[in-house]
Amino acid sequence: MxxxxxxxxxxxxxxxxxxxxxxxxxxxxxxxxxxxxxxxxxxxxxxxxxxxxxxxxxxxxxxxxxxxxxxxxxxxxxxxxxxxxxxxxxxxxxxxxxxxxxxxxxxxxxxxxxxxxxxxxxxxxxxxxxxxxxxxxxxxxxxxxxxxxxxxxxxxxxxxxxxxxxxxxxxxxxxxxxxxxxxxxxxxxxxxxxxxxxxxxxxxxxxxxxxxxxxxxxxxxxLGQRWYDVTIQGQEAHAGPTPMEMRRDALLAAARLIESVNAIALRHAPHGRGTVGWIDNFPNSRNVIPGRVRLTVDLRAADDPVLDAMDRALAQACSALEDGGGLSVSLEPVVYFPxxxxxxxxxxxxxxxxxxxxxxxxxxxxxxxxxxxxxxxxxxxxxxxxxxxxxxxxxxxxxxxxxxxxxxxxxxxxxxxxxxxxxxxxxxxx
CATH class of the missing domain: 3.40.630.10 (Zn peptidases)
Structure with missing residues (x-):
């Protein structure tokens, strides 16, 4: 110009x-x-x-x-x-x-x-x-x-x-x-x-x-932005009779994923951003092991190569939750701003x-x-x-x-x- x-x-x-x-x-x-x-x-x-x-x-x-x-x-x-x-x-x-x-x-x-x-x-x-x-x-x-x-x-x-x-x-x-x-x-x-x-x-x-x-x-x-909807499917069960090692706790998996999102952003400083801003826990009952959690992920970065790397890291984190845990994880991209x-x-x-x-x-x-x-x-x-x-x-x-x-x-x-x-x-x- x-x-x-x-x-x-x-x-x-x-x-x-x-x-x-x-x-x-x-x-x-x-x-x-x-x-x-x-x-x-x-x-x-x-x-x-x-x-x-x-x-x-x-x-x-x-x-x-x-x-x-x-x-x-x-x-x-x-x-x-x-x-x-x-x-x-x-x-x-x-x-x-x-x-x-x-x-x-x-x-x-x-x-x-x-x-x-x-x-x-x-x-x-x-x-x-x-x-x-x-x-x-x-x-x-x-x-x-x-x-x-x-x-x-x-x-x-x-x-x-x-x-x-x-x-x-x-x-x-x-x-x-x-x-x-x-x-x-x-x-x-x-x-x-x-x-x-x-x-x-x-x-x-x-x-x-x-x-x-x-x-x-x-x-x-x-910053470029990638937004995702994530659904983690486990199994509801009684909080008392179900031993810890036999649970398929979707909320526990969600907590681990939230930590991963934070870690992904920190690994891509100074402009990496990672946020889980919304979460829905089902059945959301005091004495029931959560069977399904839906949450959002917001990743941001200053250039596409970094944003792509963050995207791959998030996919890997979701796959890791499925390995041996009796859980299924759906990762759906919903927004991309370059x-x-x-x-x-x-x-x-x-x-x-x-x-x-x-x-x-x-x-x-x-x-x-x-x-x-x-x-x-x-x-x-x-x-x-x-x-x-x-x-x-x-x-x-x-x-x-x-x-x-x-x-x-x-x-x-x-x-x-x-x-x-x-x-x-x-x-x-x-």
Missing amino acids: TAIANGHSGLDVSGLRIDGGRLWDSLMRLARIGATDKGGVCRLALTDLDGQGRDLVREWALELGCEVRVDAIGNLFMRRAGTRDDLPAVMAGSHIDTQPTGGKFDGNYGVLAGIEVLRTLRDHGIRTEAPVEVVAWTNEEGSRFVPVMMGSGVFAGAFTLEHALAQRDREGVSVAEALARIGYAGHQPDDPVRVRAYFEAHIEQGPVLEAHDTVIGAVQGA PQAFDPELVGLVDEFAGRLSYSVMPVVSGAGHDAVYLARVAPTAMIFVPCKDGISHNEVEDARPDHLEAGCNVLLQAMLRVAGVGAIEGDAA
Whole structure:
């Protein structure tokens, strides 16, 4: 990706800064929609509350004179025209749907940081050469509908629009029905949206930046993920009469597998991850030896060779449980996200402008999935991380410092300006 040179030689934008107080106020105002008693936010995708959040963000974009459009999966695009509107857009975004016990910043920061960039350009009369867009992607969290990262996934062609619209929540409501109900069932554009570069500002959702007392994370890429459903079949039996050496205890086997998952991840440090996050024990009775256990396994790594090695190690661990134990183990792969590197030039801009703005910066890898992972399949992409308190996210106590959020948005502003170019200032001929 070749960055667009600054198109207005008489304007030095290096001193341009966003209004951190205004960004914070916007975040707090959006957080009132779906606010929880514990200080978090519950604004599930395509609920009435999500519709109210979208309406607010859309209102802010219209106040800035943006062209606002909604595609068929409900992605909300807010476009500020450039002096060369034929050029592909420089885009920033994230999502505003939350977890059931979510926080104020996950996703929301990326969208509102983009809005704050647009406000700053308006305040200073700056027209970029390339158009600048902010996007709020639909159903990133996947709390109500699966798959996760739905809107960006459809945009990038990871799955079809028809498949996404047909998905249903636990009450049987489809995505298509929910979009129509809140007034965000849009239309596919005649011409595909062209993206020159995509930036996503986000809280880290982990403890690394805070532990290193660092303000900006220049995200190198996102870990690949493999998810599995595991069923271990043994035999229920009475806890009293059955001797220990004659048991076919499925829960004991599950405990050994959980230890193996942990060990596999530790063997592939520093970016290996292994988690058993859900378990179902049958019959789950105090005095019955468990006869069947179902559980999930989540493996993550920074590159495919390591992820493949972890996959083989997990298969071997499952086979070992069957050997001589009178058990059967079913290992079913259910999700694969390949590791995704971000664009080196854009990542370099994040690093460069963090340094120019005198913010501490370090390279990091995202352990979580983000809309940027799908955007990286179709456009040069980078992420900007800022710390969150104690590394906690997907939690009502999720928190971030206003000065850190301001710093990340300043880096976003400068990086977007570098790529979009400065075409004119107010009063100049476009």
